[in-house]
Amino acid sequence: MVMKTNAPALIFQNGTAVLPDRLVPDAVVICEKGRIAAVGPAKRTRVPRGAHVIDARGGYISPGFVEMHVHGGDGADYMDGTAEAVRVANRAHTRHGTTSIFPTTTTGSPAQLDAMLNACIAVRKEWSIADGARLPGVHFYGPYFAEDKVGAHSAKGRRNPVVEEYTEYFQRGIIKIATCAAELPGAEAFYKTAKKSGCLVTCGHSNSSWTEMERAFRCGMRHVDHFWCAMSSVASLRARLGTPMQASMEEFVLMHREMSTEVIADGHHLAPALLRFAYVMKGADRLCLVTDSNRALDMPPGEYRIGPEDGTMFISDGFVGRMPGGPLASSIMGMDHMVRVMARDTKAPVHDVIRMASLTPAERAGVAKKVGSLEKGKLADVLVLDRKLGVKRVFIGGEEFSVKRRG
Ligand SMILES: [Zn+2]
Numbered sequence: 001m002v003m004k005t006n007a008p009a010l011i012f013q014n015g016t017a018v019l020p021d022r023l024v025p026d027a028v029v030i031c032e033k034g035r036i037a038a039v040g041p042a043k044r045t046r047v048p049r050g051a052h053v054i055d056a057r058g059g060y061i062s063p064g065f066v067e068m069h070v071h072g073g074d075g076a077d078y079m080d081g082t083a084e085a086v087r088v089a090n091r092a093h094t095r096h097g098t099t100s101i102f103p104t105t106t107t108g109s110p111a112q113l114d115a116m117l118n119a120c121i122a123v124r125k126e127w128s129i130a131d132g133a134r135l136p137g138v139h140f141y142g143p144y145f146a147e148d149k150v151g152a153h154s155a156k157g158r159r160n161p162v163v164e165e166y167t168e169y170f171q172r173g174i175i176k177i178a179t180c181a182a183e184l185p186g187a188e189a190f191y192k193t194a195k196k197s198g199c200l201v202t203c204g205h206s207n208s209s210w211t212e213m214e215r216a217f218r219c220g221m222r223h224v225d226h227f228w229c230a231m232s233s234v235a236s237l238r239a240r241l242g243t244p245m246q247a248s249m250e251e252f253v254l255m256h257r258e259m260s261t262e263v264i265a266d267g268h269h270l271a272p273a274l275l276r277f278a279y280v281m282k283g284a285d286r287l288c289l290v291t292d293s294n295r296a297l298d299m300p301p302g303e304y305r306i307g308p309e310d311g312t313m314f315i316s317d318g319f320v321g322r323m324p325g326g327p328l329a330s331s332i333m334g335m336d337h338m339v340r341v342m343a344r345d346t347k348a349p350v351h352d353v354i355r356m357a358s359l360t361p362a363e364r365a366g367v368a369k370k371v372g373s374l375e376k377g378k379l380a381d382v383l384v385l386d387r388k389l390g391v392k393r394v395f396i397g398g399e400e401f402s403v404k405r406r407g
């Protein structure tokens with residue numbers, strides 16, 4: 001008798017399973033009722049009869065990727081503020097192996113942020129496999145950026161933390177990651193509220209000093225957005241505060257084991273030596289891969305907008321986004337690309353590279369009990385990758401998502 005269920009028992013076989021700390025060659029991964037039931041070497045793992053076999057064809061059986069910093073894809077930006085935009089972007093990233101996604105706000109008006117949060121709440125509530133990656137929460141990123149570190153985002157939508165504004169946002173229960181520049185007036189109260197709401201508290205788009213980071217740390221800040229991008233350095237602090245020269249966010253993150261950070265490993269933002277340096281200094285359990293990708297992902301080269309309708313424009317050359325005059329705008333690649341570049345540029349073992357794209361962001365964002373690794377009891381979010389780390393098949397909760405574009 002065949003049980004009729006959305007998620008049949010699955011057996012992934014003929015591949016190398018990627019665990020957080022090692023590879024298991026010739027492994028089987030068994031999923032039942034949408035969850036992982038067993039992982040082990042084929043020779044020593046009992047396989048249920050009648051299960052649907054997924055042939056990994058000698059590639060990798062990997063946990064689905066977890067993305068904590070992303071602005072859009074396939075023409076849509078989360079700040080467009082519609083459920084359809086959220087779904088379009090989520091589906092695009094799912095084709096690149098992301099199975100849990102934290103849509104990320106930019107600078108914008110309270111009305112624009114309100115619409116974005118509502119759209120994400122609606123998609124989370126009515127999720128089905130056709131929507132692609134699951135949406136465990138939102139990364140509240142803009143608008144509380146430092147004026148001198150707004151980067152490619154619209155300066156008009158930037159402001160200092162407003163208690164009434166963010167208190168109301170946090171009450172909606174969807175914000176799981178929360179960014180604010182540490183030097184802004186009101187940053188400490190923001191961090192404390194974010195921490196109380198159970199968020200990963202992060203400092204980004206900031207020119208803060210060591211002293212300001214220490215204060216933030218005491219309020220619960222434990223993460224810094226896109227390392228080396230739109231953050232302070234000894235040189236930037238010298239320009240802001242004069243001499244004696246001050247230690248920066250960089251030194252603070254490198255010195256404190258409790259601090260995690262993320263890199264945009266698209267091959268255009270950071271040279272191989274910096275990627276390798278970040279990996280060696282922080283380790284695979286404190287360094288996350290993020291795409292920080294925007295609506296130009298999977299779109300032809302051309303001019304695109306960052307964020308909402310009054311956001312800034314940038315040029316995609318098909319490889320990376322740039323502002324007029326040359327500064328980087330953001331990446332336009334998916335997580336599979338980041339994984340391949342990280343593996344190539346750092347020579348880190350595959351299990352470490354995949355950990356940085358799955359379990360580490362899941363742990364930092366507080367969702368590791370459910371997702372992030374091939375572990376018994378977790379959701380059956382499983383990828384089949386080829387030997388070159390290309391995405392072949394994507395499963396979310398044991399259901400297959402079609403990776404064919406607009407298919
Ligand atoms: Zn940024």
Ligand SMILES: [Zn+2]
Nearest residue numbers: 069070071292
């Ligand atoms: Zn960003």
